[in-house]
Amino acid sequence: MVAKKGGNRGEDAEDELKREPLQAILLADSFATKFRPITLERPKVLLPLVNVPMIDYTLAWLESAGVEEVFVFCCAHSKQVIDYLKNSKWFGQPNFAVSTIESHDSISAGDALRLIYERHVINGDFILVTGDTVSNMPLIQALKEHKERRRKDNNAVMTIVIKQSKPSSITNQSRLGTEELFMAIDPGTKQLLYYEDKADDRKGTISLDKGLLMDNASISLHNDKQDCYIDICSPEVLSLFTDNFDYQHLRRHFVKGLLVDDIMGYKIFTHEIHASYAARIDNYRSYDTISKDIIQRWTYPLVPDVQFFGNCASKLERRGMYRASEVGLSRSAQIGPFTVIGNGTSIGSNTEISDSVVGEDCVIGSNVSIEGCYIWNNVTIENGCKLRHAIVCDGVIMKSGAVLEPGAVLSFKVVVGQQFIVPAYSKVSLLQQPVIKDSDEELEYDDNSSGIIGIPSISSTPEKLNDQFGTKLSDSQRRAGSEVGDGGVGFIWSLGEGGHEEEWRHSVAPIPADKLIEIIRTATDELEISNQDGNFLPPSGELEPDSVDNDSDEDARDDYSYFEKEVEATFLRAVHENVKEDHIILEVNALRLSYNLTSTDCASALFYSMMKLASDTPHDTPGELVKNVATVITKWKQLLKDYLSSIDEEIEVILKFEELCLESTKEYTPLFVQVLHLLYDQDVIQEKAILDWASEKEEAEESDKLFLKQAEKFIQWLNEASEEED
C-alpha cells in the first residue's frame, strides 16, 4: 500500500484527491500527564472546552475540512471515549465515517501508530492529529502542496502545519504555554531543517549544525512559529515508526530523528497558515488561551453561538457574552464581558462573573466573584466564594466562603470546606496521588499505566468509577476532609515534577507580576549584552560579518573582547584613512568609558591591534614580519605611548604580547625577543618595565617561562647595561 512510484503519481495526483477517500488518524490520548489529576478520571479529549468536549472540535473540523474517514485511536479510558462517540451522533454521519481503534498497552504515539500500521487501514496520505486540536483551517491547499511535493520527490513524507505566534520575550514561552520553539526552514522549499522545542537554557541560545549552514543556500530561523500538531503524512510515516521501535514521541523522536539521519534522506516540509486558526491544547495555559480564542471567535465557525455540533444554542449578546436559553440570572448579578453561561445554570444576586466559562446546570450562590475561571457542569458554588483563574470540574461543591487562588484545579466531585482557601497552583482530587515516582521522561508517556495505580480499573464506565469513589470517600473521608477544610473531600496533590517554580508557567492563571520581574532580573545581563551588540556597532561597521543567526554566538563574548575588536576597528580605520592620532585617542577613550575599562586595557588593546596589523600586512619571511612590526610601531608609537603613563601599563603590554604570541598569532613566537628589543629601542617600553616583567616571571611555573627563557640574553644585557651606568 505504501511507496507509490513517483512516476505514475504524476498524472493522477489531482484526481487522486477525489478518488481515494481522505483519511485521518485522531489520537484520542495525549500520552502525557499535563492534565492530571483530571485525566485520571476522564480522558483529556472529553474534557469540555467552552462547554463542548475537545474531540468534538477536532471531529467537526475534520468533517468540514472534507475528511471522509477518521480512525479514533483510544487508549487511556478507551471505554469512555468509545461510549461517548456511540452516544454522540458522530457515528452514521453522511459521508463521514468514524471508527475507533482500541488499545490498552500503547504508551506513546509511536506505539499507537505502530498498532495502526498493523491494522492496514491506512491507504494513502492521511491527516494525523490529536483529539485536542482546535482548528478551522481548510486542508485542500495543504494537501495539494503535499501531493505536489510527493510527486517530485518521494522522500517528502510529512507536512507539518505551522502558524505564526510570537513568544513572550520575557518568559520565552509561547502564548500556548509551550517552550519557545525554534525552527530552521528553507524559505524557498519550505523544508524543515531544524526543530528544537526544548531550548534548554533560558538565554534562548541554540546551536545549529554547521552542516545546515553549509549545504543550504539560505535558511531562515524562526522562533515565532507555533507548531499546530497537524501533520499531513504519507503512509511511509507509519512504516517508519514500525521500523524504528524507539520512536515514541511524534516530535522529539520522529521529527528530530528524520531531521538528523541523512541516510534515508526523508524530508519534512512545513505549511504555514495565516487566515485560519489552529492550535493544540497541551497544558492548562493553552486550555485557557484557546478557550479565550474561541470566545473571541478566532475559530469561527466553531464558536458557542453556532451549533457546529450537538452543543445547545446560546445567544451572543452585547460585549461578547454568550448565554444559553434557560439561565436563571438574578437581577443584580453582573456578568462581565467574554463570558459563557451554560444551559440551566442559575446565578445568585450580586455575583460577579468575568472572562469565565460556566457549564450547564451549575448553581452559583450570591456574592460570589468568579474571574477567569473554567467551571464545568453540575458545579455548586455557595455564597461568598471567590474564584480566580481556576478550573473546576464536574460535580464539585464549594462550601460557602471557600476561596480558589490562581491556578488551582479541582478535579471531579471534590468538596471544598467552608472558608477553606485552596492555595495557588494546587491540584485537588478525590484520588490519592499515585505513589510511584518516575522520572519526567517516563512520566511523559505512561499515562494509563500509572493511571492504573491511581484507580483500579482505568477502562470502566463512569458509573463504576463513581461508586468506587463512593467507597473511597467512606475510608478517606477523615484524611481528605482534613486536607480541604471541614466537610471537604479530596486530596491536595503535592506539586509534582517540575516543582512549584514550573507550575506557574503552565497553569490557567496568568503569570504573576513578581515572577515576571524575577525573570526579567535574571535575564537582564544577557539582554544587556545583546543590547550593546545592537547599539555599539562601530561607525564604519567593520566587524567581521556575523553568522546567520545572532543568537548563536552571543554567549562566549565578554566585555573585553568586544572592546578589543572595536579598538582594532578604530585603529585600522585610522591606518587606512590616516585619521589624526588625537581623534583616535578620543575615540578609544570614549570606548574605554563606555566599556568602563582602564587605560591599561586600552594600551594592550592598541598594541594588540598594531601587532595584528603588522602580521596582517603581507610578508613571507619572519624578517619581513619584523620589518612590518618596526614600521607600524615607529609610525604609531606616539599613540601607544599615550597610554603607557606608568610602568604597569608597559608590563601589561608585554604580557599582552606574550599572550599574543601564545594564542592568536603564533608566528610571533620565535620573534618575541626581536620585537621586545624593537620596542625597547623605540623606547615604547623602558628597561625597568622589562626587568620587572622578568622578575615577575621568575616565580611563574615552568610552562610560562618559555618567553622568559627566550629573552634571557636580552635581559642579561639590560642588567649589565644598567650596572655599567652606575
Next chain:
Amino acid sequence: MWYRSASCILDKRRNDTVLIPETRPATSSASPMASENPHPQQKQNPDPHISLYYQTRAAHHAVVTSDWLAQAQAAVGRHRDDAVSDNSSAGGEESGNAFSVIDEFNNWRKQPDLAEAVAAIRALASVIRSSQATTMMELEIELKKASDSLKSWDATSISLTAGCDLFMRYVTRTSALEHEDFNSAKSRLLERAERFGEISYKARKIIAMLSQEFIFDGCTILVHGFSRVVLEVLRTAAQNRKLFRVLCTEGRPDRTGLRLSNELAKLDVPVKLLIDSAVAYSMDEVDMVFVGADGVVESGGIINMMGTYQIALVAKSMNKPVYVAAESYKFARLYPLDQKDMVPALHPIDFGVPIPSKVEVETSARDYTPPQYLTFLFTDLGVLSPSVVSDELIQLYL
C-alpha cells in the same frame, strides 16, 4: 367636534338615508337628529367639568383604590338582575332603549378591568336581547339608535365609540349573517357580543406575547400613564424572567403613574418615578418608550393621556423607539389634524392652592401623537407599523 374622515361621512350619509324612511313608523323619542349632534345629550353627564370617561377612569385607577372594588362588586351584582330585568321588560316600550342602553353601559363600565368597548358591546347586546324587531333591518336600526345615543352620551370615550362602530360594522355587513334566518342571526349576534369580552382579554395576552421579543435583558423602559395592556406586557416580561427596569412618569393630574409603580413594585420590577417634566432629563438612559392608547386613529397616530405627545417628541429626537400597546378595538374612525381637533376630554387639575378666577387652566386631559413619532403598535392583529394601522382602518370602513 370630531373631524370625520371622508369615508365616515360617506357611510354616515348612507345610514341617514337608511334612517329617514325607517323612523316614520317607529315613533321613537330619541330623534335621529340626536346622532347628528351629541350636545343635547351631553347634559346627562352628571359633572360637566370632568368628562365621563375620566370619571370612570378615576374610579378605576385612582391611587385611592379602596372604594372602586366595592363599586365593582356592586356593579357585577347589579348587572345580573339588570340582565334579568331586561329580559323581563322585553315587552317594554322601545323608547326605554336609549336610557337602558346607557345605564347598561354604565354598569358594565364600572367593572375595573372590563374594557370600555366591551362594555359598550355588551350594552348593545342587551339592546338586541330586549328588542322585539322582526327583521334584520329593524334590529339594525334599533342598534344604530342605541349606539348613537351611547356615543353621544360620552363622546370623550374613544374606545366606546370604536366599540360601537365595530359592532355596528359587524351587524351591518358580515358574510356569515347573510343567509341565515332572523332568529339564528340574532342568536349569533348575542353569542358574538358575549364572546367579545374574551376577545378583549385574549387581546391583552396576545399583545403581551408579541411584545416580549422587544424587551431585551438589561433594557430600561419609560412608561407614561396607566394602561392595563402595558401592565400586562410588563407583567409577562417579569414572568419570563427578563431583566429590565421601568421609569414611570408621575402622570399628573390623576397620578396614574403612582398606581402603575405600585403594581410593578409588587412584581418586584425595579421601578423609578419621574415627575412628568423629567422625561427629557432621563431619556438618555431609556431604551424604549411604552405607552397605551385611549384610541388609535386612522392616521396611525394615537390619542392618549396628556404628555404622550411630548414624550414621543423627545424620544424621536433622541432616536429612541416608541412602542404603543393597544387592543385592536381601540381603532377609531377619527382623523384628527391637530391637537385641538378633538372633543376636549376635560379633567380638573388640583394645583393644591386656589387659582384666581382670572387665570385660565388647560384642563383637557389627552393629546394626539402623530404617526411619524411612533415606531410600532403592538395589537392583537400583530405588530404593526402606523401605516399598516391606517390601512386596516380604511379597509374596514371604506
Next chain:
Amino acid sequence: MPEVNSLVNEFLIKLKKRKIEGSKATAKLTAEVLRSFISQKRLPHTNQADALIEAVKAVGEELIDANPVELAVGNIVRRVLHIIREEDLSLTTAAVGGLSLSAESDNEDDVDQDDHPVLSATAVAAAARSTLRPPSLQTLLEDMPHSTAVPQTSSSGGDSEGKSKSADKNLKTRKLKHNVIEAVNELIQDISTCHELIAEQAVEHIHQNEVILTLGSSRTVTEFLCAAKEKKRSFRVFVAEGAPRYQGHALAKELAARGLQTTIITDSAVFAMISRVNMVIVGAHAVMANGGVIAPVGMNMVALAAQRHAVPFVVLAGVHKLCPLYPHNPEVLLNELKSPSELLDFGEFSDCLDFGCRSGSPLLHVVNPAFDYVPPNLVSLFITDTGGHNPSYMYRLLADYYSADDLVVRRRSAS
C-alpha cells in the same frame, strides 16, 4: 423517506457550518429540500393539509434554528406553508361547491349534513379565507385571531366542512400534494428568475450620464447595472470596496469587463463622493416587514450619507428576501460576528493576545459584524421582481406571500 431525512440532515449541517453563503442560494436550496420532503411525505387520508403543514413546520423549525441569521430559510418555509394552505383552500372550495350543487349525488352519509348546503359551502369558504387573510378588524368578530378553524366549526358549517373533506378525499389525496409541488416548483422558478425580473426595470431607474454608487457586491445589483448598460445607457458606477471582505473589487472587475465606467473608492470615502452621486443602488441580505433592511456592514453609513445629500437610496431585493417579521433589536439579534482573522493577521497580533501575562483578560478585542440594519426611513425605494415599492408598503407585499399564523414558526423556535 430515509434518504429524504439524510437530505434534510445534510442541508441542516451545511447551514450550521455556515457552508452556504448568500440568501438566494439558501432560499433555493431550502425550497428544493422542502419540495423533495413533501413529495416523499405520505399523508393520512383525513385532512391531510393540516398533516402536511405540521410536518413542514416541524422541518422548517429545525432549518430556521440551524442558522437563525439567514432569514431566507424562514421566508421560504413560510412561503411553502402558505402555498399549502392556498392549495388546500382552492381544493376545498372547489370540492364543496361541487358537493353543494349535487347534494344528492353522494348518498352514503348525507344524513348528517342536510341543512343548508349552500350556506355551509360559503361559510366554509369564508372561514378558509379568513384563515388565510392576516387577522384584521373585519375578522376580529367573525372569528378570533390566532384561533383557527376551531371556533369556526363550533359556530357554523364545521360539520359540513369535515364532511366535505371526507367526501372528496379520493380526489384530494391525489391532487393536493401534486398541486403543492407544482406551486413550489413555481416558487423555485421565481427565485432563480428574480434577477432578470429586477434587471428589466433597470432602464426606468438609471438614466443617461448618471452616477451610481453601490457598496460591496450583489448578484442582483450587477445584473441590474449591466441590464441598463445593455439598453445603451451610459453611466458611471462608484463601487465602495466593502471592507473587510472587499467584494467590491470583484464587482468592479466584472463591471469593467462588461464595459461600464467604474470607480473604486474606499468605504470611508463614501461621504466624500456622495455629493456627485445621482443614485445609490445596493443589494440587501433581507428586508423586514417594516421596510428596514438587513444589509452588508457599512450600508447604514452609506444610507445616512445618501440621506444627508438627498440622494435616492434604492434597495434591490428578490421576493425571497422579504421577511414577514418585524425587527427587534436588529443590530444584535439579526447579526453575525465573523472571525476576526478577516480583519487582521493573527500572527502579527499574537503577542497582544497573550493571556499569560498581565491580568489574563484579553486586552485586544476584534469585532467583525457581518450586517448592518438600515432603518426604513433611510430607504427611498425597494425594487423587487414585482416592481418598485415604498418601504411603508412592504407589509402589503408580505400579506399576499405569507399567511399570518405561519409567523409562529419562527416565534416558537426563537422563544
